[in-house]
Amino acid sequence: MSTAGATIGWWGVPLAVLAGAIRVSTPYLLVSLGECITEKSGRINLGLEGVLIMGAMAGYATAFATGSPWAGVLAAGLVGAVFGLLHGLLCSLKRVNDIAIGISIMLLGTGLAFFLGKPFVQPQAPMLSSISFGFWSDSTQIQSALQINPLFILGAVLAFALHFAFRHTRLGLQVRIVGDSEDAARALGYPVLPTRIVATVVGGFLAGVGGAFLSLYYPGSWNEGLSSGQGIIAVALVIFARWEPLRCLWASLLFGGASALGPALQAMGVSSGYYLFNAAPYALTLGILIASWTPNRALSGAPGELSLVRQ
């Protein structure tokens, strides 16, 4: 027990959980916001898992080469955007299934990241530094809990911005109409395919940045086991969030908390069932999907053109 812990007593526990939730939720948040934009336009990109890994690798490699973690974040986003563009263009071909293309991009991204990332497993790249919101307190525990990473703040701001944009801007309306009804979009003169391609590119960019968070902040290294399905869970989170950016934020935080539970219990000395605790997020996702999906009825809030929810 540290002396600092004694000064704030049991308040340290919820603080630690909150800090853990924010830290673990960041990749979920960024990927789910990206996927939310893509799905709003009527397409699903399951390839974001591969994009996430590719972004983690590209971000780490660029940060190592340039010495700037922010250059890494940008590179990760750009690589993600390129993969998004690939997905967007290929899905625009007739008879090409967006789910199948997503699975293939998942494998391609993973393979490329493992191949190109081999030389970067050992060297240490500069990390993103966090922003300290605990300067007002003397307690080291509060200070460390309020070390908030900048990408989470960006993601949270983006969630509010997207919430506003989908409701109140012309561009948001365009994405929503294209996603709800191709015919209506055409009748109103909105370009369907370009809108979807751009939405997928933006989604890929955000997923790439989410990958950079994994390699440049937490856990903060590059190796082949870095991602454990965050890209896929984020896709499911968007369904749980009913395609609302703000709910993506809350859902990601919930998931961050659930994922932080395993390490927290381990720290308290619960050592058995390590793998089962690690599987908790998957089971939680599945449970939420089962609870939120109802048969023979469209999901409320679902974009009408989304193949995922059409039976």
Next chain:
Amino acid sequence: MLTKRLDRWLPLMESVGIPIAALLLAMLIFAIFVAIIGQSPATVFYLLYQGGFGSAFAWQNSLLRAAPLILTGLAVAIPAQAGMVIIGGEGALALGALAGAVAGVALSGLPPHGVQAGILFAGMLGGGVWIGLSGWLRHYRGVNETISSLLLSYIGIALLNHFVEGPLKDPASLNKPSTRPIGDVNMIGNLPGMEVHYGLLFGALFALVTWIALRFTTIGFSLRIVGGNPRAAQMAGLRVGWWVVGAAAMGGAAAGMAGAIEVAAVQGAANASVLAGYGYAGILVAFIARQNPLAVIPVAILLGGINAAGGILQRRLDMPDATVLVLQGIAFVVIIASETLSGRLRVWRSTPAPVKPAIPATGASV
């Protein structure tokens, strides 16, 4: 007459020609990638061939990898007949391995053939229940089967790791945590005259039986109706839920059997080594084979060869072992994108014979 004959072959040309053309395009893109990173494409392709199919030893290696790939390919191809995209083969394989290992130890008093049958059956049951659950969730709860099968897959892998390193760990397995061994006498042996175990034959038989059932019985027809139009199937009196769950469960059973065979013919116990990515590679196998159970066999052998050649690339050219993953990823993307060409090969399609002008056109009046 010629066009008529071509007409009959058109579906075959489409289903064989397009994937082959796509694979060639993928190889071209891969060659460019190899050239960019400073290696000779010719050398890489030569080594891929050498490592996969260049010698009897290479063939054995490829066939050993093809055995589980046939089954994990079927894990995708069978549910696809009913319109489902299942990608959770790796988790079904993990649970199949776990169930097989448990059965193998539990039945150890029986004669070897009985033990082996029990292992395979338990494996099929384990994988079948797992992916069948995905089908059940799709039909009765409306949950998308692609996402649910992948989530179930992660959970299945976690369960294998948990039991292998926890409750079912053999205290004697120190370096590599494993369940208790099923015993040498109960191991599945090799095919006569080859260094390849019977798993290859089991996989091929599974594929053949599936193909016959889909092609020559009403099973295939029913599945296609269920996949194409569930409402019409319901009106035709088909029990849609039964077919959806059944197709998913059969796919899972194939992947589970792959896990059980890895235990009974290779590892001798369940451990993390069975998780070699066969479940994920099976997705690619099924898509290249265009979900045809019979075509899964040669595609699995081809992919097994490419996988087997990964090691030789690493040794000879010092290329990362993920090189073959890159080739597979490129091939996968190109194959899926080539779906856009299906039904468009009208170049050969017979059009109504042009009416010959009664009077030959005279001179170059045009």
